[in-house]
Amino acid sequence: MTITLEDVRKSIRNIPDFPKEGIQFKDVSTAFKDKRIYNFILKELADHYKDFGITKVVGIESRGFILGSSLAGALHAGFIPVRKPGKLPADTYMQTYDLEYGTDALEIHTDALTPDDVVLIHDDLLATGGTVNAAVDLVKKFGVKQVFVNFFVELDFLKGREKINPNIPVWSLIHFE
Numbered sequence: 001m002t003i004t005l006e007d008v009r010k011s012i013r014n015i016p017d018f019p020k021e022g023i024q025f026k027d028v029s030t031a032f033k034d035k036r037i038y039n040f041i042l043k044e045l046a047d048h049y050k051d052f053g054i055t056k057v058v059g060i061e062s063r064g065f066i067l068g069s070s071l072a073g074a075l076h077a078g079f080i081p082v083r084k085p086g087k088l089p090a091d092t093y094m095q096t097y098d099l100e101y102g103t104d105a106l107e108i109h110t111d112a113l114t115p116d117d118v119v120l121i122h123d124d125l126l127a128t129g130g131t132v133n134a135a136v137d138l139v140k141k142f143g144v145k146q147v148f149v150n151f152f153v154e155l156d157f158l159k160g161r162e163k164i165n166p167n168i169p170v171w172s173l174i175h176f177e
């Protein structure tokens with residue numbers, strides 16, 4: 001059986017009112033548990049980025065680690081974790097960002113990237129864009145050659161893409177309008 005993008009979309013479980021009322025949570029674990037779907041997604045992502053000379057994939061904690069690390073393997077690139085504060089053991093840069101209520105922060109090791117790197121930032125899902133923008137700001141501190149941004153799923157109606165620097169190519173496999 002050939003997998004289609006529609007099969008992938010249908011495999012994502014919708015959980016109403018999680019983690020709080022009014023949020024439709026897209027549970028990607030139901031897509032990842034099926035080996036044919038997982039491998040289809042990985043192949044689509046790897047095919048999209050195979051000719052850009054990506055040297056490092058930066059995955060955002062924690063669901064961005066799943067496809068992000070597989071993608072690093074498929075692209076023969078290194079993998080760099082961007083994590084919540086206090087998780088990375090060595091020296092870090094930190095970037096705070098606004099949430100609906102309050103602020104949060106992300107960290108990256110100060111020796112994670114070099115100016116020679118071509119970086120692909122990956123997260124499972126783009127909602128309002130605050131998380132990925134913090135990751136972009138962290139990666140920019142290293143003066144890398146080029147930055148790409150990828151999501152497995154994009155919630156188009158939240159317009160997170162409009163908040164990302166327009167010079168950065170952004171691509172998502174699945175869109176919910």
Ligand code: AMP
Nearest residue numbers: 024025026125126127128129130131160
């Ligand atoms: P944002 O910063 O608003 O773009 O939120 C993106 C981050 O929050 C990603 O790491 C997602 O895993 C998670 N997230 C936000 N909204 C949802 C949602 N509706 N379903 C699943 N994950 C979400």
